[in-house]
Amino acid sequence: xxxxxxxxxxxxxxxxxxxxxxxxxxxxxxxxxxxxxxxxxxxxxxxxxxxxxxxxxxxxxxxxxxxxxxxxxxxxxxxxxxxxxxxxxxxxxxxxxxxxxxxxxxxxxxxxxxxxxxxxxxxxxxxxxxxxxxxxxxxxxxxxxxxxxxxxxxxxxxxxxxxxxxxxxxxxxxxxxxxxxxxxxxxxxxxxxxxxxxxxxxxxxxxxxxxxxxxxxxxxxxxxxxxxxxxxxxxxxxxxxxxxxxxxxxxxxxxxxxxxxxxxxxxxxxxxxxxxxxxxxxxxxxxxxxxxxxxxxxxxxxxxxxxxxxxxxxxxxxxxxxxxxxxxxxxxxxxxxxxxxxxxxxxxxxxxxxxxxxxxxxxxxxxxxxxxxxxxxxxxxxxxxxxxxxxxxxxxxxxxxxxxxxxxxxxxxxxxxxxxxxxxx
Amino acid sequence: xxxxxxxxxxxxxxxxxxxxxxxxxxxxxxxxxxxxxxxxxxxxxxxxxxxxxxxxxxxxxxxxxxxxxxxxxxxxxxxxxxxxxxxxxxxxxxxxxxxxxxxxxxxxxxxxxxxxxxxxxxxxxxxxxxxxxxxxxxxxxxxxxxxxxxxxxxxxxxxxxxxxxxxxxxxxxxxxxxxxxxxxxxxxxxxxxxxxxxxxxxxxxxxxxxxxxxxxxxxxxxxxxxxxxxxxxxxxxxxxxxxxxxxxxxxxxxxxxxxxxxxxxxxxxxxxxxxxxxxxxxxxxxxxxxxxxxxxxxxxxxxxxxxxxxxxxxxxxxxxxxxxxxxxxxxxxxxxxxxxxxxxxxxxxxxxxxxxxxxxxxxxxxxxxxxxxxxxxxxxxxxxxxxxxxxxxxxxxxxxxxxxxxxxxxxxxxxxxxxxxxxxx
Numbered sequence: 001x002x003x004x005x006x007x008x009x010x011x012x013x014x015x016x017x018x019x020x021x022x023x024x025x026x027x028x029x030x031x032x033x034x035x036x037x038x039x040x041x042x043x044x045x046x047x048x049x050x051x052x053x054x055x056x057x058x059x060x061x062x063x064x065x066x067x068x069x070x071x072x073x074x075x076x077x078x079x080x081x082x083x084x085x086x087x088x089x090x091x092x093x094x095x096x097x098x099x100x101x102x103x104x105x106x107x108x109x110x111x112x113x114x115x116x117x118x119x120x121x122x123x124x125x126x127x128x129x130x131x132x133x134x135x136x137x138x139x140x141x142x143x144x145x146x147x148x149x150x151x152x153x154x155x156x157x158x159x160x161x162x163x164x165x166x167x168x169x170x171x172x173x174x175x176x177x178x179x180x181x182x183x184x185x186x187x188x189x190x191x192x193x194x195x196x197x198x199x200x201x202x203x204x205x206x207x208x209x210x211x212x213x214x215x216x217x218x219x220x221x222x223x224x225x226x227x228x229x230x231x232x233x234x235x236x237x238x239x240x241x242x243x244x245x246x247x248x249x250x251x252x253x254x255x256x257x258x259x260x261x262x263x264x265x266x267x268x269x270x271x272x273x274x275x276x277x278x279x280x281x282x283x284x285x286x287x288x289x290x291x292x293x294x295x296x297x298x299x300x301x302x303x304x305x306x307x308x309x310x311x312x313x314x315x316x317x318x319x320x321x322x323x324x325x326x327x328x329x330x331x332x333x334x335x336x337x338x339x340x341x342x343x344x345x346x347x348x349x350x351x352x353x354x355x356x357x358x359x360x361x362x363x364x365x366x367x368x369x370x371x372x373x374x375x376x377x378x379x380x381x382x383x384x385x386x387x388x389x390x391x392x393x394x395x396x397x398x399x400x401x402x403x404x405x406x407x408x409x410x411x412x413x414x415x416x417x418x419x420x421x422x423x424x425x
Numbered sequence: 426x427x428x429x430x431x432x433x434x435x436x437x438x439x440x441x442x443x444x445x446x447x448x449x450x451x452x453x454x455x456x457x458x459x460x461x462x463x464x465x466x467x468x469x470x471x472x473x474x475x476x477x478x479x480x481x482x483x484x485x486x487x488x489x490x491x492x493x494x495x496x497x498x499x500x501x502x503x504x505x506x507x508x509x510x511x512x513x514x515x516x517x518x519x520x521x522x523x524x525x526x527x528x529x530x531x532x533x534x535x536x537x538x539x540x541x542x543x544x545x546x547x548x549x550x551x552x553x554x555x556x557x558x559x560x561x562x563x564x565x566x567x568x569x570x571x572x573x574x575x576x577x578x579x580x581x582x583x584x585x586x587x588x589x590x591x592x593x594x595x596x597x598x599x600x601x602x603x604x605x606x607x608x609x610x611x612x613x614x615x616x617x618x619x620x621x622x623x624x625x626x627x628x629x630x631x632x633x634x635x636x637x638x639x640x641x642x643x644x645x646x647x648x649x650x651x652x653x654x655x656x657x658x659x660x661x662x663x664x665x666x667x668x669x670x671x672x673x674x675x676x677x678x679x680x681x682x683x684x685x686x687x688x689x690x691x692x693x694x695x696x697x698x699x700x701x702x703x704x705x706x707x708x709x710x711x712x713x714x715x716x717x718x719x720x721x722x723x724x725x726x727x728x729x730x731x732x733x734x735x736x737x738x739x740x741x742x743x744x745x746x747x748x749x750x751x752x753x754x755x756x757x758x759x760x761x762x763x764x765x766x767x768x769x770x771x772x773x774x775x776x777x778x779x780x781x782x783x784x785x786x787x788x789x790x791x792x793x794x795x796x797x798x799x800x801x802x803x804x805x806x807x808x809x810x811x812x813x814x815x816x817x818x819x820x821x822x823x824x825x826x827x828x829x830x831x832x833x834x835x836x837x838x839x840x841x842x843x844x845x846x847x848x849x850x
Contacts, residue, residue, distance in 0.1 A: 114709030261686010284539030
């Protein structure tokens with residue numbers, strides 16, 4: 001119909017599983033997530049449907065399964081058993097159903113549809129928004145380019161670490177650790193996500209202890225080492241903490257994106273003068289069940305709309321569950337174009353040390369990333385400076401296409417890292 | 426140890442599955458979520474550990490399984506296969522690790538632990554916070570009692586409905602529908618979660634169209650029909666919209682809690698003068714995989730901490746996936762004590778009509794609930810007023826312990842509902 005093709009739409013792609021034919025399940029989702037209900041209603045005119053109704057634009061069948069991936073009491077009551085159809089479907093939603101409203105966008109593409117009795121599997125794979133719609137959201141203010149500019153690092157990954165032990169250090173102990181990390185010429189330091197404003201190390205005291213150390217090293221280095229201090233908290237606290245960071249010369253703030261939430265991150269973004277380091281802790285709960293939740297492809301777009309500049313993607317051969325292929329796919333998504341927004345920095349961490357650099361570079365074909373090692377830097381046998389040096393040397397080797405062990409022959413820091421962490425990996 | 430028992434702690438209970446012994450997996454989680462990392466570090470003194478370390482306080486083994494519920498590339502690299510242990514574990518965290526910070530609490534009980542390679546299943550079952558800790562969060566301002574007071578309804582459930590079609594109605598059409606619902610003596614009306622501020626029905630115009638209708642009926646009824654208008658959006662928009670609602674005499678605001686997020690809901694709660702109707706759309710993605718995500722028991726506590734007054738729990742024999750037992754358990758959780766906070770209103774909806782009242786009352790043993798029917802009211806064969814009447818009559822029968830069909834003999838509205846919806850159920 002002409003009216004449909006003239007509507008401005010955005011699209012969402014799902015993998016679904018259902019005891020019903022996939023076409024029917026997809027129609028239920030499209031109806032439920034736009035103008036439908038379980039009865040034909042007086043107000044639901046043809047004109048309203050034409051304007052508001054989502055439409056199924058594509059169905060790619062997949063092989064069926066014989067056990068439901070997820071339980072549906074609704075399907076059980078109807079005696080559904082035996083075969084469960086699977087398919088990838090694409091649904092187009094009118095932009096005017098939603099407007100430039102992140103929570104409405106989420107309610108539409110990731111809302112009650114996960115609850116539908118008709119689905120025994122439903123995963124949001126990706127979303128596709130036209131650029132003029134994307135432009136109505138804040139989007140990242142800094143992204144890769146701005147992160148590099150604030151850090152004063154070009155042409156190589158930002159090498160970083162996490163304050164460890166995760167929690168328990170006093171402000172003075174934190175400052176001491178930051179001092180040793182800066183003395184080691186590190187590019188980037190972040191708080192652990194567990195730490196924000198505990199009574200033993202209140203935010204203000206921690207900031208006051210750390211910032212003079214950073215500024216002192218900035219004078220020496222000619223660039224400010226980036227400290228992503230965790231400002232996660234209430235909306236007012238986050239803005240106040242952001243302002244304290246900026247006033248003290250800080251160049252980054254970190255938030256636990258899932259737990260402060262989309263509206264708070266968007267609010268912070270509209271206010272923020274420094275890049276927002278997006279920590280995705282809790283993400284595993286959204287994605288580890290393959291027939292539920294969502295793919296990172298969709299997830300990172302949502303946080304890009306809200307305005308995150310850096311986003312975690314785990315690491316190769318990490319201590320986490322995620323297969324390496326999935327990690328690489330996530331990092332590529334962060335660096336891929338999305339509706340005119342600036343690419344954002346993928347942040348690799350968990351069980352990282354110099355050893356992952358060659359494969360990471362070979363697979364990502366980019367140095368636009370942050371490579372964070374905890375014990376891999378702080379636990380280096382020759383000390384923190386050697387830990388940082390080993391990471392940088394590994395990236396030099398990776399970019400030059402030189403074998404890591406060969407490159408380590410004249411470089412004791414890298415050699416010691418390989419000797420210690422290579423065996424553990 | 427004395428130091429440990431003197432610490433103030435909160436607890437989280439999980440069901441975990443692991444290729445490792447459950448004790449070891451639990452220790453990994455406790456370490457990872459407090460002061461641990463993968464190497465022993467210089468700063469990790471015994472004193473720091475004593476102060477900061479989470480501890481495993483209980484392990485209840487469950488029968489093992491022979492296939493992992495969730496994939497772990499980490500476990501695969503180590504050749505783990507064959508048997509995966511399961512158990513329920515309880516972990517105690519020092520309150521001082523976190524403070525009164527919702528996002529830090531979440532990062533602690535529901536953060537990176539979902540990603541750990543050591544777990545092939547992890548579900549947060551419940552959290553237990555001491556009352557003096559709970560008191561440091563906002564908590565619901567209204568809850569059951571305040572919701573009843575604002576609605577002017579005592580001693581029976583609030584009968585309500587959802588504006589349908591979900592989206593597409595103009596402000597004038599919405600007002601017309603609200604008028605007919607109020608004329609039918611309805612207690613409660615809510616927006617669909619898909620609708621907030623679309624260009625075809627901007628929030629302000631919708632409010633301006635609807636509020637005079639509500640006020641007019643309030644004069645007639647001696648109570649203001651509650652309209653939970655969806656204010657979901659940016660932080661500033663939500664506060665502004667809340668203020669518009671209050672100024673216009675409104676008595677409720679609705680938000681999509683998962684998608685505006687914890688910090689925004691907490692922010693709204695500190696500002697709000699009317700109850701917050703918590704819509705949990707998206708919740709299915711957090712809970713439908715039995716070995717991932719979280720139980721509603723934990724979820725509702727988090728939103729109670731943030732300050733939600735009403736929270737959706739699905740409905741008996743709904744069109745959603747959820748088994749009825751789970752729905753009842755959720756509703757009981759909302760009504761159960763939690764650290765001195767006021768109980769909140771469970772909101773039943775989806776595929777509801779008069780017919781669910783007797784079982785709902787028999788199982789919940791309470792009328793402290795909101796019972797929402799969409800088509801079950803608006804689609805009643807004798808019209809909306811008969812739809813509302815049928816719901817109320819069904820609850821009268823339920824509370825009196827009279828058989829629904831008997832009760833319907835002298836009550837045409839209820840009889841017609843049974844005739845129409847009883848067959849479809």
